[in-house]
Structures are given as C-alpha cells and as structure tokens.
Amino acid sequence: MTVAETPPDYSGAHKGEDKTFEGVWDTPKGLRVLSSVSHRVVGRRFIYTGFAFFLIAGFLALLVRTQLIVPGNTFLDLETYNQVFTMHGTLMMFLFAIPILEGFAVYLIPLMLGARDLIFPRLGQFGYYCYLFGGIIVLSSFLFDAAPDGGWFMYVPLSTQAHTPGLSADFWLIGITFAEIASVTAAVELITAILCARAPGMSLTKMPIFAWYILITAFMIAIGFPPLIIGSILLEAERLLGLPFFDPTLGGDPLLWQHLFWLFGHPEVYIIFLPAAGMVATMLPTFVGKPLFGYGFAVAAVVSMGFISFGLWAHHMFATGLPILSLSLFSAASTMVTVPTGIQIFCLIATLASGRPRLTVPMLFILGFLSIFVIGGLTGVMLASVPFNWQAHDSYFVVAHLHYVLIGGMVFPLIGAFYYWAPHFTGRMMSERLGRWVFGLMFVGFNVTFLLMHITGLRGMPRRVATYPEGLGWDRLNMLSSIGSYILAAGIVLFVYDFFRSRRHGPIAPRNPWGAGTLEWLYPPVAPGFNFHAIPPVHSREPLWDQPDLLEAEAHEVEGVMHGLRDGRRETVGCDPVSGAPLYILRLPHPTWVPMIAALGMALLFGATLASAYWLSGVGAVIALAAFAVWAWEPSDSGVTRDAGMGHDLPVNVVDRRSHMHVALVGTMLVLMALFASLVFGLLYLWNIRPDAAAAVARPEALTAGLGGLCGLGVALAGQMTRRAALADRFGITTVLSLLTAALAIAAAGLLGLSLGPVDPWVSALGATLWAIVAFTGLVLFALVFWALFNAARRTARRVGPGQSMPDFNLATLAKGAGLMVVVAAALFVAGAYGGVG
C-alpha cells in the first residue's frame, strides 16, 4: 500500500493513543462508553430504549384493558384512565415505533451498504440523547402527577390553558418536540449515509431493498415531522405566552392544530410501516432462497407511497365539517394509496411463491405480518369511504383498524427482525422452540383482542370512554378483548425472556447463520467495530449469493478498498450518490462527549422552560451553542490524497455537490423549508377561513418589508460569492464576503421585524402567525450569521488551508435557502400591506 502524499501532522489520533486499526475503531470502556459515536452502539441504544418504552406503553395498555374488562369498572378513576390511554398512545407512536425502527436502520444500513460507520456519528449520538432526555421529560410527568391526559393528538381547545391548566400538556409538547429532534437528525443522517457511503459498485439499482425503504422513510420524516414541530411550538406559545393561534375569538382556529397534527400524523403511519416492510422484504428472500420478486415494482411502490401518504391527512378530519369537495379529494387519495401498498404485498407474495420457504421463527412473523396487515389495509379502504368513516368515526372499529395496521405492519415484523438479527447483538441464536410459542401467543392474543373490536365498534362503542353500562352488547366482547390482551402480553414477556436467555445460553451463531445474501452477514457475529477491514466491490443486490469468494475467504482477508489502517483515523469510502463509484475518503470522528453535552444543554433549555426558570433556559441554550461550536471547530482534512487500493487514488473529502456535507445540508434545508412552509400554510389558512378577523389586523409596513426582501436577495448573492471566492482559494475576500453575508442577514432579520411594528401578535391569530414567521426566519438567519462568523473566525485563526472550502461552499446553500425564506416572507408582508391583510 502506498501513500500518495505525506500525511499531515494532524491525523486525528491523540498523542499516545492506540493507532492500530482495531484500536482506532475500538469502543471506549467503562463510563466512557457513553461517549461512543459508533452506529452500532448508538443503534443498539435506540433499539433497547425504544423497546423499554414499548414495554411501559404495553403495560399501560393492559391497565386500559383491565379497566374495560367489565362494565362499570372502578379499577382506574376517570382522570387516571385519561392519562393512561394518552401516555399509551404517546409512548407507542413517538417514543417506541419510530425510534426503534430508526435504531435498526442506524445499526444495519452501514453494514448492508458496505460502510464502516454512518457519516455523521456525532449527530447519531446527539439524536439519541435528545430522544432519551425528551422521553424522560415525558415520562417524568407521572412523578409530578401531571401526566398528559388530552389524547396522544393533544387536540385544541381541550389542550389549551383554559381547559388543561397545569403542566400536563406542557410536558407533552416540550418533551415530544425535544424527542423529535432525534427523528429529524436520524433522517438527515440516514439520507446522507445511503446516498454517500456505499460499497464500490453499489449503484442505486444494486442497493438492498431495505435501503430504498429507509431512504424514502427518511425523506418522509424530513418533510412530515416539521408540521407537528411547528404545531407544538405554536400551541406551547399559546399556553405559555398567550399568543392566540388557535383561539377562535381572536381569529384563530382549532382545526389549524388538527391540520398541522395530521399533516404529520398520517404520513407517520407510513413512516412506521415502511421500515418494517423493508425488513420483511429483506428477510423473506433469505428464507425463500430467491431474490425479491419485482424489485422495480417495489421501488415504484415505495416511492409512490412516500408521496401519496402526504395527501391523506384530512381523512382523520372527515367529521369536522370540511366541504364535501375536500372530503372527496382526501377520500380519493386515501383510496389511491392502496395501489402501491397492494403492489408491495403482491411482490412479497410472489417472492413467497417463487421458492420453498423455510418455516423459521422470523418467517412465521412474516406470515403473521402479511395476514394481519392485509386485514388492516382492507378496513383502511373502508374508512377511506366518507359515509362509512362518518359511521365508524371515533368508535372501536377505528381502534381495531389502527392496531391491525400498526401491530400487524410493524410489531410483528419487528419481533421477526429481532429473531433474525439477534446474532448481531448477542453473537447467539434465539430459541426456535420458544420463538414459535412467542409467535403463537402473540398471533392468537392479538386477534382475540382486536378482531373483536371491529364488532364492538360496529355495535357503537366509542373510543376513549373509561367505562360503559352493561347490556349494550359490549360486555362479552370487551371481556374477550381484555383476555386476548393478556395473551398478547404473555407472548411479549416470553420474547423478552428468550432474548435475555439467549445472551447466555443460546447456540453460538455461525457466520451467515440464515444463508442471507446481504453484506451485514459477511463477518461472523458479532461483526468487528469497524464493520469491514476492506470494503469489497459488489456486483449485485445479493453479494453473498452472487460473489462466492466473499464467503470462501476469511472475512478479514476479503479484498476491497481501504484495506487496513490509513492515517490513524476512522475512515470509510464516500461514493457518487447515483452510481456508487468511490469518490473520496470520508474521515469520521472518534468517541467524544461533545454531542452529549449539547443534548444536555438542550435538555436544560427545554426542562427549565417547563419549570418556568427562564434564566436556566438561557444557560442551557448557551451550553448547547458552545458545544455546537466546539463540535464544528475541528481541523479540516480536505485537500489530501491517498491510495485507497484497487486502483483508487482518492482525496479526503470532495468540495462539490456530491459531498456528504452538501447532501446533508440539502436534507437539512428540506426540514427547514418544511418548517417554514408549515407556518406559511397556517398563515394562508387563517387568512382564508377568517376574513372577518383578518380585516381587523393592522397592515405591515411595505417599505421596510420590501427592503428586507432585498436584503434577503443580497444574503443569497453574498453567500454564492463567498462560495466562489473560497473555491478559488482567495482567503481575504472570502472572509470579507462571509462577514457581508452575516451583515445582510442581520439587516434582513431586523427589517422584517420592523415591518411588523404595527402588528400586535397578542390581539389576533393572524398577527401572531406573521410574527411566528419572522421569528422562524430570524432563527434561520441567526444560524447563518453564526456560521458565517464562525467561518470567518476559522480563516482568521489560520485553521483553513488551500482546498478546504467546504464550510464556505455549504454556507452558500444555507444562504440561498434563508434568502428564499426572507423573500417569501417579505412578499407576504408587502401583499398584506398593499392589499390589506384582510
């Protein structure tokens, strides 16, 4: 192995640090394990924490079923019952389903794609701690006797200060918003990892199908979560500051909350379903011994589902008095989404029919998934029909439907996935015999519980009632449903026992124990911390089936790029996002406490806000900002070239649009744009449905708004000029242009704020929303200013060498996005000024 250029002094390893290849990738020992950034450590933490939340939420479900086992029961009082079902839904949807699936994705994606780690390991650690602390905040509400009790959807006006005094709704809004940071960061991380770090030759066509599912899911999270984040912030602002976003007496509308919530809430169902379906599409070919039937069909279906699932949100609002024309539009989209769903199911059934399946435990769960999810899908088609939906609305029929979709579509594949990938976590196989019992108990228990609920619902039992009178035809059905839930719980308990038992007593897992075709089984379980000594080129979607040499040799002897140690750094290959051709060497961070400290700062910010200790919130914000600055203040390695083996001379990092940094920033911009669009949607919605209230709002000042818009254009232009100067290695001009970008951003924020001088945010919902747009745009501009000044400081401190212009390159992208937001906001203000807000 030759080195094309002498390594620079800084190699990333500290003085005296173990620089062997294994040592560089080693997981820290003792307490320092908390500073680990490895995708496998972080992924496992997501999985285990998510499962712990699942057990808590499952226990709450058993309390609900116990309360409903007989009519007139007093096992729980009414308030506790409300808290229990609210927390059950909240934990399951926000703290279990999405995080645990993201955990599997974080763990598996690099192994499947031939990468040594995710591209942004520190972001993974930061996301995990945000999730953990956010979850603890939500759960701690029980300790303060302030558990949320307004349903997992927190509808207004029930959740406003007038109807829910105290802190219960605040625990929900603040804790969940904090935990959602993890979902969004994981989405950006996964998009970038899938597009930018794959094995040589792994074009998008040759990606394992699981990666397609996760890629689309990650895009859906990036677009789907922002409406809820914005909704939660607006509702918390209404509760905390009295801003009347949802107050109908001041021009607000409770339905705006429902729109924002379900703009997130419906895609969320698919965000939960798609990764689980991806697991099924990965496991099934292994047990059939044939590749997935109709890879192209499946990709088309997943992409279609990703889009169409955003057109269904109002089918949760069919009973709110929307115009029939709107209902028809959403009914049509709700029906259409069955087409791509059906295609996926047919792909799986055709795969099943193409060979002779081995009836292993994961396979049983796949069959369970197919049968249960299809029933849930069919009742979904029924609910897409407006007349039937009106009939079944808020009844136990809907409860049965959603559990068929979510437990069938997600929990069954998940438990199957645990059995399938357990060797990765423990190095041992779980029990086939106990696994069959687990499946049997879960399948029988689930169907006894929920199949009957269809009938309970059709007999008129409403959801969320704490008890019911006898003699309405619900008694026996509820009794049986409760017994079924205990059987289902017994299955879960047996699964937990089997998992822990197998850690000590399970048979040692051989290399590729199931005979799978995907790369995560290249090494014997447990695979080493670096995933791959050498990253092998791949020629098909099932490399372990089609490239026999991969399994014939010892795993560490497999030929590939990046063999062995390079510079005492954690490194992997960066690739062209489309073709998968190796483009550059990606240098990855070593274990660090910084992301954890940033998350702690954020936890302080959120927790102190909850406790109304605002000075402490400020301290938390400062800690987080300082941690982010330290995070970013590392020497750049760009501009060095290395021989990566197999004829590849690769630079460290590339400074163009294919760079992982740029792809990640585009992903982040997607999130920011979705947040901004949610606010604009809110503004236009209120303006459109409440013309009377809008007419009473004072007009913004046109001149200052227009000047602000011009400054927004200037921000974009200055950012672009900074990029050009940086690419030409013109140090002085780049610094000046960075400062100019910052100055224009400050001016834009100031002018937008000044233009709203006459508008009082406390007297009208529309005025409050205008100010919310300014606040959000100001926040983005603040980030831009921080970044521009940071870049200028790094240049002034001589921390930037020739060819190391990635931060300035990316500044331009952020500047253009921020500039666009300013221009749109200014245009809305000017339109309001000249046309009159009303």
Next chain:
Amino acid sequence: MSPLARQITAIARPGLAWAAHFIAIYALISASCAARALIDHPTVVADAIVATVVALALCLWSVVAAPKGASADLRRAAFWGGLIFALACLANAAALVLLQGCGG
C-alpha cells in the same frame, strides 16, 4: 446526465408532478370553498383541468419514454411509478368533475 441519473429522475418526476397537482387541487378547493370564496366553481374546474393535463403529461412521460440503459428494474420502477401517479392525479381531479360545487 448518466443513464442511471436519467432513470432516477424518471422515477421521481411523476411523484413530484402528483405532489404539485395535489397541492394545486387542494388550493383551488380552498380558494373556492372557504369563507373568503375567492373563485367560483367553474373557474376551479377549468384550472383543475389544466393542472391535471400538465400533471398527466409529466407522469406519462416516464411511462412512454422510460430511459433505456442502466437497469431494467429501475426502468420498470419509472414505468409503473408513472402509471400509479397518473391514476392518482385523475383520482385527485375526479371529485371536481363529479360534484357541482363545494357541497356544504
């Protein structure tokens, strides 16, 4: 653009066309049926027809001119994605043709 990149574009185009079409139809319905009643129903239908024709053209482009080369699987994905989204665009617009107004 490489053949593979063309195929990826062909897969994404119908989805983006559907998203734009859905937003357009939703905006037209909102403009017509909310309290402000900015436009009347015939205008909604006329605009929706134009939007639907454009969206269908974009979706069917991926069906009739699925780019060759690179991968048969992705060509199939572009073809079927185009068909699914074309159908979905028709479904979006169907209510506007079937109903004579906002319908209460």
